[in-house]
Structures are given as structure tokens and as C-alpha cells.
Amino acid sequence: MNAMPPMPTVVLATRNAHKVLEIRALLGQASSCLTLNDFSEAPDVVEDAGSFAGNATKKAVELAWWLACLPKTEGAGRSLLVLADDSGLEVDALNGAPGVFSARFSAPDGSGNAPDADNNAKLLRLLQGVPSASRTARFRCVIALTRVPDFFGGAAGKRMGDLQAVTRVFEGVCEGRIEAAARGQGGFGYDPLFVPDGFEQCFAELGGEVKNRISHRARALEKLRVAGV
Numbered sequence: 001m002n003a004m005p006p007m008p009t010v011v012l013a014t015r016n017a018h019k020v021l022e023i024r025a026l027l028g029q030a031s032s033c034l035t036l037n038d039f040s041e042a043p044d045v046v047e048d049a050g051s052f053a054g055n056a057t058k059k060a061v062e063l064a065w066w067l068a069c070l071p072k073t074e075g076a077g078r079s080l081l082v083l084a085d086d087s088g089l090e091v092d093a094l095n096g097a098p099g100v101f102s103a104r105f106s107a108p109d110g111s112g113n114a115p116d117a118d119n120n121a122k123l124l125r126l127l128q129g130v131p132s133a134s135r136t137a138r139f140r141c142v143i144a145l146t147r148v149p150d151f152f153g154g155a156a157g158k159r160m161g162d163l164q165a166v167t168r169v170f171e172g173v174c175e176g177r178i179e180a181a182a183r184g185q186g187g188f189g190y191d192p193l194f195v196p197d198g199f200e201q202c203f204a205e206l207g208g209e210v211k212n213r214i215s216h217r218a219r220a221l222e223k224l225r226v227a228g229v
Contacts, residue, residue, distance in 0.1 A: 008147075009034060011067065013045075013059045013084035018188040023083070025212055026221045042066060052086040052100060053169050056144035059084035061163045064146040080148035087141035087216060089190045091123070091178060093130045098123070102189070116189055120182055123193065127178060135178040139194065141216035143170045143224060168227070172219030187211065 012023055012035045020035050027033065036042050045062045047055040064082040088102030098105040098119070106118040127135060146167045175197045182192035184204025191203035196214055203211050212218050 008032075008079040008081045011035070011039075011063065011080055011082045011148075013063045013082055019085070022208075022212065022215075022217060023085070023221070025208065026218055036063075039067075047086065047100070050100065052088065052140055052142040053144070053171070055086035055100060056084045056142045057164060057167050057169060059086070060144035060146040060167055061160060064148045064163050065160050067148045068150075082146045082148060083143060084146075085141055085143045085217065085220070087139065089123075089137060089139055089194065091127070091135070091137040093134050093136075094126060097126075120190060120193055123178065123190065124181070127180075132177070132180075137176060137178050137194065139174045139176070139190075139216040141172045141220045143172075143217075143220045144168070145170070145224060168224075170220045170223040170227070172216040172221070172223065174214060174216040174219065 009032045010027065012020055012033055014020060014023075015036045020033075024033050042063060043066055045059045047059070049055045049058055060082045063084065064080075067080055067082065086100065088099055090096045090099055102119070103113045104111060105114060106122040107114040144167050146163055149163065176195050176199075177197075178190075179193050179195055179202060182204075183202050184192050184206075186207060187204040191211075193202060195202045196206075199206065199210075203215070
């Protein structure tokens with residue numbers, strides 16, 4: 001009887017502890033996950049694309065390329081997939097902002113992530129006077145999945161564009177509205193301000209079990225699972 005191929009190890013292209021916990025919970029026990037914290041020399045990818053899909057794809061492709069070029073002793077024998085996501089909040093009254101700038105919304109120079117509390121405070125300032133009915137918003141998440149090629153130790157005859165061509169992209173959206181004040185102690189990012197459609201509690205109040213069922217990231221990962229990858 002032929003042996004079953006080894007289960008791929010998923011490398012999460014993030015060092016964000018909140019994201020890691022959330023994605024691991026959504027993937028379940030069947031997947032073996034590593035993060036950028038397991039690869040201290042991994043490059044920092046500049047997220048300069050104009051869309052969530054562009055940023056997620058760029059992160060997945062560049063990390064997969066870097067992993068493939070590791071010395072054979074570090075990478076050989078592994079079946080690796082890189083999973084990268086880019087996500088953020090789109091507020092209709094702000095013409096879709098903060099969008100791809102969600103994590104650095106309040107940063108003085110627009111580069112580098114800003115504290116969640118500062119981002120939330122800026123959002124509330126910009127929405128002062130906007131009536132509840134016009135505070136519609138959505139969380140959007142795009143997940144890019146790239147298989148690490150098997151040319152460990154050298155990239156001869158290969159191009160990074162080849163990886164981009166085979167990267168698969170999955171999108172999830174959670175519609176809702178922005179509250180007038182922060183509530184709750186859970187979650188991260190804009191969770192204390194965002195109330196998903198069909199609920200009266202914000203993400204920071206609903207708890208991980210509910211959020212991991214209805215969130216934008218959960219919906220993107222569900223599409224990935226349905227696709228069988």
C-alpha cells in the first residue's frame with residue numbers, strides 16, 4: 001500500500017499574534033502551522049499594493065520564493081504552503097477608507113502600523129455627526145495561498161512571476177456598521193467599533209466562537225476549504 005503524502009505545513013505570513021491565534025483556530029487541528037516568528041531571517045514585505053488582493057499576493061509570493069531559496073538542509077523534505085492575508089475596514093461614509101491603510105490609519109507619515117486605540121479614535125473623529133443609518137461599513141479579507149516550489153537552495157530557471165501565476169486568492173466580507181463609541185474587551189483592531197449585520201453586539205463583545213463563524217477572515221478561509229486546497 002502506498003503511503004499517504006505528508007500533510008503540508010502552512011506558513012502564516014504574519015507576526016501578528018492576534019491574527020495567528022484567529023487563523024489557527026479557523027484552520028483547526030488538521031493543519032500544521034508555522035509563522036514568521038519561526039523564520040527570524042524572513043524578509044519584511046512592503047505592502048504597497050493598492051488592493052487587499054495585491055498585498056496578500058505579494059506577501060505570499062515573496063515569502064514562498066524566500067523559503068524555496070533556503071539551503072536544502074533547512075527546507076528539504078517539507079511540503080510547504082504560504083498563507084498570507086490582507087484585511088481591513090471599509091467605511092461607506094469615508095468613501096471606503098481606511099481600506100488598505102487600516103492598520104496604519106493614524107500613523108503620522110502613513111507608514112508603519114499605529115496603535116489600535118489611535119486608529120479607532122481617528123475613525124470616530126472622522127465620523128462625528130454622521131447619523132447611524134449612514135455609518136455602514138464592512139470588513140474585507142483577502143487570503144492568498146502559494147505553494148513553495150521544490151527548488152530548495154537555488155532558483156535556477158525559475159521566476160517569481162511563476163509563483164504569482166499559480167497563487168490562489170480567496171475573499172471574505174462581513175457587512176455591518178460603526179458604533180459611536182468603543183465597546184467590549186475582546187478582539188483587536190476595529191472590533192470594539194464594528195457591529196456585524198444581524199447582531200447588536202460588536203465583534204469585541206461577541207467572543208471568539210461567534211466571530212470565528214461570521215468574520216471576513218472566516219468566510220475567506222471557508223472558501224479556501226471548499227476549494228479543497
